[in-house]
Amino acid sequence: MGLLSDPNRRRALISLLTRLNTPICIVCYMAGVAWFMGLAFEPFTLRTYMSENAMGSTMVEERFPAGERALATGREFSAHKKRTGGMPVEWLMKTMQAKGLEVFTQRFSRTLPFPDENKERYMVRGTNVYGILRAPRAPRTEALVLSAPCSPGDNNNQAVGLLLGLAEYFRNQIYWAKDIIFLVNEHDLIGMQAWLEGYHHTNTTGTFCHSRGGSIQAALSLELSSDIITSLDLVLEGLNGQLPNLDLANLFYAFCQKIGVLCTIQGKLQRNDWDSVSGYSHAVQTMMLMVMKQASGRPWGDHGLFLRYHIEAATIKGVNSFRQYKTDATTIGRLLEGMYRKLNNLLERLHQSYFFYLMPSLSHFVSIGYYMPAFGLLAVILLLRALDLWVQLSTPPQRTEDGVTDIEPVRGVLSLLTPLVISHLTGVALYMLPIRFQEMAVEHFPVSETEAVVLTAIAVYTAGLALPHNTHRLLSGEGTEQGWRVLKLVAVLYLAVLLGCTALINFSLGFILALTLVPVAAFVTPHVPKVLSAFILVILSPACTLLFSVFFFQELQEMPISFQDGWLLFLSVISQGILDHSLYGSLVYPLITLLVYPCWLLFWNILFWN
Amino acid sequence: YINIYSGHTNNWAVLVCTSRFWFNYRHVANTLSVYRSVKRLGIPDSHIVLMLADDMACNHRNPKPATVFSHKNMELNVYGDDVEVDYRGYEVTVENFLRILTGRLPPSTPRSKRLLSDDRSNILIYLTGHGGNGFLKFQDSEEISNVELADAFEQMWQKRRYNELLFIIDTCQGASMYERFYSPNLMALASSQVGEDSLSHQPDLAIGVHLMDRYTFYLLEFLEDIHPASKTNMNDLFKVCPKSQCVSTPGHRTDLFLRDPGSVLITDFFGSVRKVELTMETINLTDPIEQLESGELQKEMHTYADQLPVSEIIHQKPKQKDWHPPDGFILGLWTLILLVFFQTYGVKHLKHIF
Numbered sequence: 001m002g003l004l005s006d007p008n009r010r011r012a013l014i015s016l017l018t019r020l021n022t023p024i025c026i027v028c029y030m031a032g033v034a035w036f037m038g039l040a041f042e043p044f045t046l047r048t049y050m051s052e053n054a055m056g057s058t059m060v061e062e063r064f065p066a067g068e069r070a071l072a073t074g075r076e077f078s079a080h081k082k083r084t085g086g087m088p089v090e091w092l093m094k095t096m097q098a099k100g101l102e103v104f105t106q107r108f109s110r111t112l113p114f115p116d117e118n119k120e121r122y123m124v125r126g127t128n129v130y131g132i133l134r135a136p137r138a139p140r141t142e143a144l145v146l147s148a149p150c151s152p153g154d155n156n157n158q159a160v161g162l163l164l165g166l167a168e169y170f171r172n173q174i175y176w177a178k179d180i181i182f183l184v185n186e187h188d189l190i191g192m193q194a195w196l197e198g199y200h201h202t203n204t205t206g207t208f209c210h211s212r213g214g215s216i217q218a219a220l221s222l223e224l225s226s227d228i229i230t231s232l233d234l235v236l237e238g239l240n241g242q243l244p245n246l247d248l249a250n251l252f253y254a255f256c257q258k259i260g261v262l263c264t265i266q267g268k269l270q271r272n273d274w275d276s277v278s279g280y281s282h283a284v285q286t287m288m289l290m291v292m293k294q295a296s297g298r299p300w301g302d303h304g305l306f307l308r309y310h311i312e313a314a315t316i317k318g319v320n321s322f323r324q325y326k327t328d329a330t331t332i333g334r335l336l337e338g339m340y341r342k343l344n345n346l347l348e349r350l351h352q353s354y355f356f357y358l359m360p361s362l363s364h365f366v367s368i369g370y371y372m373p374a375f376g377l378l379a380v381i382l383l384l385r386a387l388d389l390w391v392q393l394s395t396p397p398q399r400t401e402d403g404v405t406d407i408e409p410v411r412g413v414l415s416l417l418t419p420l421v422i423s424h425l426t427g428v429a430l431y432m433l434p435i436r437f438q439e440m441a442v443e444h445f446p447v448s449e450t451e452a453v454v455l456t457a458i459a460v461y462t463a464g465l466a467l468p469h470n471t472h473r474l475l476s477g478e479g480t481e482q483g484w485r486v487l488k489l490v491a492v493l494y495l496a497v498l499l500g501c502t503a504l505i506n507f508s509l510g511f512i513l514a515l516t517l518v519p520v521a522a523f524v525t526p527h528v529p530k531v532l533s534a535f536i537l538v539i540l541s542p543a544c545t546l547l548f549s550v551f552f553f554q555e556l557q558e559m560p561i562s563f564q565d566g567w568l569l570f571l572s573v574i575s576q577g578i579l580d581h582s583l584y585g586s587l588v589y590p591l592i593t594l595l596v597y598p599c600w601l602l603f604w605n606i607l608f609w610n
Numbered sequence: 611y612i613n614i615y616s617g618h619t620n621n622w623a624v625l626v627c628t629s630r631f632w633f634n635y636r637h638v639a640n641t642l643s644v645y646r647s648v649k650r651l652g653i654p655d656s657h658i659v660l661m662l663a664d665d666m667a668c669n670h671r672n673p674k675p676a677t678v679f680s681h682k683n684m685e686l687n688v689y690g691d692d693v694e695v696d697y698r699g700y701e702v703t704v705e706n707f708l709r710i711l712t713g714r715l716p717p718s719t720p721r722s723k724r725l726l727s728d729d730r731s732n733i734l735i736y737l738t739g740h741g742g743n744g745f746l747k748f749q750d751s752e753e754i755s756n757v758e759l760a761d762a763f764e765q766m767w768q769k770r771r772y773n774e775l776l777f778i779i780d781t782c783q784g785a786s787m788y789e790r791f792y793s794p795n796l797m798a799l800a801s802s803q804v805g806e807d808s809l810s811h812q813p814d815l816a817i818g819v820h821l822m823d824r825y826t827f828y829l830l831e832f833l834e835d836i837h838p839a840s841k842t843n844m845n846d847l848f849k850v851c852p853k854s855q856c857v858s859t860p861g862h863r864t865d866l867f868l869r870d871p872g873s874v875l876i877t878d879f880f881g882s883v884r885k886v887e888l889t890m891e892t893i894n895l896t897d898p899i900e901q902l903e904s905g906e907l908q909k910e911m912h913t914y915a916d917q918l919p920v921s922e923i924i925h926q927k928p929k930q931k932d933w934h935p936p937d938g939f940i941l942g943l944w945t946l947i948l949l950v951f952f953q954t955y956g957v958k959h960l961k962h963i964f
Binding site: 053054056059060061135136137138173174175176177341342344345347 | 631632633668669670671672673675813815816818819
């Protein structure tokens, strides 16, 4: 007989499962965490390599000469920006036309659901200016984008200057096979969103773009705020944790090595001593920064919004720190020229290399096949618990009265539905109430709109903690032993599916949630000590995870902050999350409020079952 | 009597580049370099079938349009202004290549796209592109195998479409393509052995691609020293691009060739050489020209295989069969009839027979 169909063997297997359940769960958890930490260890990673045949090696000759002139143009731009107090549209149009591009503008306006205190804007109105360099001999079927944001104050003037300098140089070459679009967007991400929607004719917040260059193959966003730099930083993380194709990072790294510019990722320089403790911790820090940034689900550069349209994009930031070797604007121009010449050789979209990866340094990467088992080990814990509960449920209960056993299943289902529905209603309330009732909150309390939204969210979240005591009043009696087991089984499976789907799309978010929620799901029963477990449950809830992540993120960036600042940062993170969702369609906020929080509430419910 | 002279009266060349896309620039440059040498040594465009799978000279990414360079620093433009491409772009397919070789083209095909060779033609066939063990890739979508190629050459032999044939291939694992040849008078050269890759030579940074493959680069260097009156022979061609320069090991095959390679001139295949004899004597041509007696005529060395006897078509007469003794069935049947006869009518009649 087979292993599972032989009743003796099955009984032995099941007893093994129930006896060893907790030890196996603990071992799996340790193994999952260890696997994840081991990903940054250099022998377990692979060196990056160029996968796309058409891009070949870096054998082009870069000849961009006009770095100084580009900086002068940047200074002119800065002066005009100060004079107009925003985007100098006429000056930009005139300059781009003088360089031989076809220039167009796009107006857009957007009203945020509540004022954004970080960037101090509420009703945003702006103009994007873009110039198209038509390929001399090719049909207008494909395009590349180079963009620089028009930021208030003294930021990114050199970026716009370099963009215009490159535009002039590119215009004089005849080897372009794709159109190149030079874009200066106002109000960074909002303007970029409006431009992308207008270009692709999707639901727009601005007008449609008059003229197009074909389908965009790749895009680079430039952020440069100083005349000379010491290093270039590459930013890959985009909206909802989506990453561009690894070939784009490989291209950047290859050109950095060829030209001799210092290149970093996550702002951290690469180290060669991977076998020492400090070297390994450095790699771990770099990887954890990437994980944190990816889990937040927000675009960390203007490039982040391109990824949704299957356009590979990255942001290049110029960093000026205290180092001996400085790089001037001509060299940066040459690097960009080389990258664009190689992107010009592409015959199809970048697809040969990985789309899902983690980078502990710019020259090493970990692909999805290597990092997924870390999450898989955590998900196995949930499945083991579910099996254990299933076994417990199917052993016939020791009952003295026969009549009670009949109504058990019916009562079981009813008692199951109530917590589920109430938890999800709380989640819906957490999703919708903060924005809906901000006016009412502002009327009654002396707070600004942003604070009202955030504090309403926290209030609804905390109110949800009081629920278990209330749902029991709805039930016609106390919960039964059977009842909480069924609820826990459903909750554990629900959590497993939820975390699995999240990890597929955004591994970092799924893994961080799994790290905190899986122990919760595993150990919670009505019989554990109430006060201590309640405390642990709150510590491991999504909101506290977010709070700890904020502090941890600041630590990783070597800018540790005090508790007061940390709390304020935490509040601003919540408001940014809500804004990202309504402006760009980020999915982190709905995921947490509508799915993860109700799931956690179910476990809270189980804790207070009796 | 060893035949050291080729006995050919005309030369043809079929030059094929099988790969497309900008990063395969070097294959087009290879083919055009050989084209240029072959034209310089005398083979006219009407006797060259040039097949290029992609247009590099007018590619949007070419910073010097209408040129294809084979040396870096743009020293040598092999495209020129007198290149005649017969099969271009998507017309370069395995089917078209095999049809050219075997002559099975539709009647509407123009003469410039045909290989109109006869039994006194020496043909040079040059192939380049991406290949593997036993195949050559055409256009990134189909392949020709070494068996197909060998069969095509056998068809050419049976239809008397060549006198001698030189086959050069510059791809990875090129030697596998000539392993299966079995027709006479074939000589083959390849840029690398099975299991080896043929490497590219030098990149040009202004254009951004590799310009030539190593084997053809050194082959071109070798051919630049050949002029129509050179007496250089095939043994020198076999020495082109040793392992130190090519990194791969070039190979060659001469076992199917009837003459000794040392007596085969390079110009027998790469050039179109006309031997001129000067004579100081006068030759009397009688009017009308008298017929020589049939005995002095040299006997035809080859005969046509009688594939389609005309007499059969016209007269539709069945062939005369030779007489065979009756086979066992007839004999047995007659014996049975006889025995039954004598059984019925008694044995005493037997003495009437014997």
